[in-house]
Amino acid sequence: MHNHFSRTLERLDRVRRERILPQVHRRLGGVEIEAWAVGDDGEPVSPRHALGLTPEPQRGRPDYRPFALGDAWGPAWSTTWFRIRGKVEPRTPGPIDLLLDLGWFDHSVGGHCEGLVFTPDGTIVKGLHPRQTAIRLRELRESEGAAGTGLLDSDGRFELYVEAAANPLLLGLPPFVVTEHGEKGAQEPFEQFRLRRAETAEFSPEVYALLSDLDVLGGLAAELTEDEPRHWRLLRGIEHALDVYDEADAEASAHRARAVLAPLLAAPAHSSAHRITAVGHAHMDSAWLWPLRETVRKLARTVSNALALLDAHPDLVYTMSAAQHFAWLEEHYPELFARVRDHVERGRLVPVGGMWVEPDGVIPTGESLVRQLTYGKRYFLDRFGIEAREVWLPDSFGYSGALPQLARRAGARWFLTQKISWNDTTTFPHHSFWWEGIDGTRIFTHFPPAETYAAEVTARELRHAVTTFKDKAIASHSLLPYGYGDGGGGPTREMAERLRRFADLEGAPRVKSRTPAEFFEDAEAELREVESVAPPLAPVHRGELYLELHRGTLTSQVAMKRHNRACESLLRAAEYLSAAATVLRGAPYPKDRLDEIWRGVLLHQFHDILPGTSISWVHREARDTYRATEARLRELIDEAAKALGTATDEKTHGRTAKQTAGLLPPFVSAGTADTEREPDPVRIADGEAGATVLDDGLLRVVIDADGHITSLVDLRGGREVVPPGGRAGVLQLFRDEPVRWDAWDVDRHTLWHFQVIDDVTSRTVVRDGPDAGVEVVRRFGASTVTLTMWLRAGTGRFETECEADWQERERLLKVALPVHVMARTARYETQYGYVERPLLVNTGAQDAMFEAAMHRYIQVADGDYGLAILNDTMYGADARADRDSTVVRLSLLRGSRFPDPDADVGRHHFRWALLPGADVPAAVEAASLFNAPDIAALPPREPLVAIEPLTGHAIVDWVKLADDGSGDLIVRVYETQGGRARALLRPCAGLAADAVVWETDLLERELPTEQPVEDTAEDHLSTALPRTSAGARRPADGAALELGPFQVATLRIAP
Incomplete structure (x- = not known):
């Protein structure tokens, strides 16, 4: 048979574009346009000021002047207000729209200029972007047989205002073009936008x-x-x-x-057709190619459109994550927030995720992830009476193996992401599965098989979801988040129309608009049914979800990492000391101030801020905010220390007392704290060929004339740590030119070749009290690195301080630390435990982990001898076996050019250290000390709360007061080695003798006294305190604790 339809789809494309689309709107007439370019620094003014409702004298009176079609508006990052007036014939039969084109490109929704439409009384109408160009002035009220007035008066007149944002297109076609426009006031020329269309039209x-x-x-x-x-x-x-x-x-x-x-x-669709739950969504980056202040306005645009769509389509459901985003609406757009709350009450808008923002899933400390969950979930509970049961992280760059446990202990049952579909080496084998964390906790997890968080409900996406879905034999459901994302925009009328037609259509999956919870209930039930019949068929993934991409985010914009870790460490000290001051001295607990600080830290852990992948503007503001936050935390620490009756700020040989002294946070088990005794001075001797020998009786170190470590002997066991003929502390410089995603990626080819930086501009022997070392200055390119290698007397630690004036572009700087330890694996610290990574590569997945995340330490061991490498800033590292040794390389600095062309340029300070003879418990304790802030010496006193070890190794990680204002003490403990631990709780004598303790979830709610019969958030979770039908509360002093591998427990003590 002849094929008569070979060009049907080509014909369709042209007819739709040229003959049907132009007939959707029939032009009625032009409009009168006036514009006011916001002066001063171009920063936004309040809508009420622009509308003349509530003047802000400091911003100048709005001055609207005539504006013609085709005129330019801008410049980059500025705001222009348009006042648009017009009149239409009231007897026009159909719906009437105002059509606008602010100068859009036909792509990058949410990635360049946008607008928000207001009525003269300040009511928000809708947002504008390249796929939202029509403002409905009047609907046809078919039920009444007459046209409604809508935004028109009885004579057909209207007046509207448009707040237009001249956000520059930074990720255009082609992408990743270096630009200065990530900072306001750039000298680079900017082609202004032009108002290309403004007219009324009848809609067909x-x-x-x-x-x-x-x-x-x-x-x-x-x-x-x-x-x-x-x-x-x-x-x-x-x-x-x-x-x-x-x-x-x-x-x-x-x-x-x-x-x-x-x-x-x-x-209709086939009876066996795959079933898709479609949820409206706008994955909104809290900052990225725009500053935080612009995200606030993006939210108003996106949410107003979503609410209008929900009103027009009663069957749709819209989801929105990140409590911070709701809080911004509540603060800046209270009327819009009231409409949001109304739609939440009606079940049409569903808050999801239960986190403060969608954070990076790898870098934040465990306590930070806890607070992301607790601050997020409490906000949803307080404002909406809703507790999110899913963790919603579609776009983070990998996911810690601690997340399943933390999610479940916060009351969540499900986890969602799609980012793992971005892998560059292997394909993840499942879409619906059990994710088992490092502690053994499982959470039902789903990866939407359409492999996007911003679907448009197209046939291609739906077909892709069906063909890609890996679990067809055991599951028939998947989820489709649809709506323009990243820069906002959300779902559109076109997507809603597709959704309605695809509901039950032959050749396509069945698509239905439902809530995420409805999907997860059904999908989990399917998996449980399979598990009950044939357990091996129910897929399980154990450990972290490593993203085989975006490895550079562990190092880019290193100041974000340094400040975040400093804030986390200061928060630990501030909350502990404030709790101690309240419990022991009756001082007021600064909860409001701590809450405000925490919310700011959590915001900056967003997955494009902390990873270092935003524009210069974002990171400049973040650095300023971090510095102010650190100062506020030190004020809180000083106030608490004063209340506790501190000694004077005395220093011993230049070193301030660290956090193991007296009342400071008890990182180590009871009775093992460092007393900061006076150590014997390090002995300095000349070695061969200009080398320097340092010896404190614990370690003997040889630093050659070039400033490299050629020998490090652990004198306690006579163990040489540096491989024969090797050199440790070698700087290696790599060409860092990713194929794509500059700030995000370190590609495999980057690590194939490097240049050794061994220039010695100067070399000096230095001493600081009992400590001694060698300072080496190296210069390369336009950069200077000063390395001061210290033998810290009496600590068993050899430390390097690095001061870098970094000016390189598209380069990666690592430090190589080969150690004479024949290990099979390396233990990289993660939240509440570690990830064990093979040093010899056997699989594609292992090969893909050529750069991986660590927190404060990497530990390697052969037989019964171990060694730890500590750091105070870095997160990216690689480790490999080299015959009878192990080479660990820490990533120090990058020089990416997009989206910030000057990323990391400037001065940096960080430290790393070798700790010979360290097992995991020793590594944890030393890493805690190494990262602890310097605090004035406190009078000797027992810790506020500690644990007495019986077997294994468990530690107190965090101490604070309860969030409900009761005055109860919250103690977070965890097991560190991946084994089992038994211990006794030991509150200090300052707590009441009859103090009682019980275990809670992360929201500090008491756990049930018996294991639940039905599946709940607590099902399958082990507990530190045994549950008994007689009641879970027991005397605090001497309470027995039993912790499983990497188990986290939250204990509540009523003093």
């Missing part, structure tokens, strides 16, 4: 419906193969409809053409 529902029918059926025909009869029937029907349609009589012929297509749209 029938022509638009035909456009939607053809969109769905044409898209489906393109995805079906020629072996499927449905493919040919669709092509024949489309040809017939195109023959019937006549643009000269668009309305009537569109009706006839739709009648031709109706049987094709009525054909």
Whole structure:
């Protein structure tokens, strides 16, 4: 048979574009336009000021002047307010729209100029972007048989205001072009936007419906193969409809053409068709290619559009994550927030995720992830009475193996991401599975198989979801988050129309709008049913979810990492000391101040701020905020220390007392704290060929004339740590030119070749009290690095301080630390435990982990001898076996050029150290000390609370007061080695003798006294305190604790 339909889809594309789309709107007339370019620094003014409702004298009076179509507006990052007035004939029969084009590109929704429409009284109407260009002035009220006035007065007049943001296009076509426009006031030329369209038009529902029918059926025909009869029937029907349609009589012929297509749209999906739950969504980056202040406005644009869409389509559901985003709406747009709350109450808008922001899933400390969950979930509970049961992180750059436990202990049951589909080496084998954390806790996890968090509900996406879905044998459900994302925008009318047509359509999966919870309940039930019949068929993934991409985020913008870790350490001290001051001295607990600080730290852990992948503006502001936060935390620490009755700020040989002294946070088990005794001075001697020998009786170190470590002997066991003929502390410089995603990626080829930086500009022997070392200055390119290598007397630690004036572009700087330890694996610290990574590569997945995340230490061991490498800033590292040794390399600095062309340029300070003879408990304790802030000496006193070890190794990680203001003490403990630990709780004598303790979830709610019969958030979770039917509360002093591998427990003590 001859193929008469070989060009049907080409014909369809042109007819839709040239003959149908132009007939959706019939032009009625022009409008009167005036504009006011916000002066001063161009920063936004409040809408009420721009509308003349509540003047802000410091910003100047709005001055609207005539503005013509085609005129330019801008410059980059500025705001222009447009006042648009017009009149339409009230007897116009159909719906009437105002059509605007602010100068958009036909791509990058949310990535360049946008607008927000207001009425003169300040009511938000909707947001504007390249896919939201029409403002409905009046609807046709068909039920009444008459047109409603809408935004028109009785004479057909209207007045609207548009707040237009001249956000520059930074990720255009092609992407990753170096630009200075990530900072306001850039000297680089900026082509201003031009107002290209502003007119009223009558909307044709029938022509638009035909456009939607053809969109769905044409898209489906393109995805079906020629072996499927449905493919040919669709092509024949489309040809017939195109023959019937006549643009000269668009309305009537569109009706006839739709009648031709109706049987094709009525054909139901197969009974075994895959089922998709579609949820409206706008993955909104809290900052990225725009500053934080712009995200606030993006939220108003996106949410106003979403609410309008929900009102127009009663079957749709919209989801929104990040409590911070709701809080911004509450603060800056209270009327819009009230509408949000109303839709939440009606179940149409669903808060998801239960976190303060969508954070980086790898870098924050365990306590930070706890607070992301507790601050987020409490906000949803306080404002909406809703507790999110899923963790929603679609776009973070890998996920810690501690997350399953933390999510479950915070009351969550499910986890969602799609980012692992971005892997560059292997394909993850499942979409619905149990994710088992490092402690053994499991959480039902789903990766949407459409492999996007910003779907448009196209036939291609739906087909991809079906064909990609890895678990067809055991599951029939998947989730589809749809709506423009990253820069906002959300779902559109076009997506809603596709969703309605794809609900039950032959050749496509069944698509239904439901809440995420409805999807997760059904999908988890399917997996549990399979597990009950054939357990091996229920897939389980154990350990971290490593993203085989974006490895550079562990190092980019290193100041973000340094400040974040400093804030975390200061918060630990501030909360501990403040709790102690309250419990022991009756001082007021500064909860409000701590809450404000925590919310700021959590915000900056967003997955494009902390990883260092935002524009210069974002990171400049973040650095300023971090510095102010650290100062505020030191004020809190000083106030608490004063309340506790501190000694004077005395220093011993230049070293301030660290956090193991007296009342400071008890990182180590009871009775093992460092007393900061006076150590014997390090002995300095000359070695061969200009080398320097340092010896404190614990370690003997040889530093050669070039400033490299050629020998490090652990004198306690006579063990040489540096491999024979090797050198440790060698700086290696790599060409760092990713294929894509500059700030995000360190590619495999980057690590193949390097230049050794061994220039010696100067070399000096130095002493500081009992400590001694060698300072080496190295210069390369335009950069200078000063390395001061210290033998810290009496600590068993050899430390390097690095001061870098970094000016290199597209380079990666590492320090190589080869050690004479023949290990099979390396233990990289992660939240509440470690990840054990193989040093010899056997699989593609292992090969893909050529750069991986660590926190404060990496530990390696052979037999019964171990060694730890500590750091105070870094997160990226690689480790490999080298014959009878192990080479660990820490990533220090990068020099990416997009999105910030000057990323990391400037001065940096960080430290690392070798700790010979260290097992994991020793590494944890030393790493805690190494990262502890310097605090004035406190009078000797027992810790506020400690644990007495019996077996294994468990530590107190965090101490604070309860969030409910009760005065109860919250103690977070965890097991460090991946084994089992038994210990006794030992509160200090300052707590009441009759103090009682019980275990809680992360939100500090008491756990049930018996294991639940039905599956809940607590099901399958081990507890530190045994649950008994007689009651879980027991005397605090001497309370027995039992912790499983890497188990986290939250204990609540009522003093």
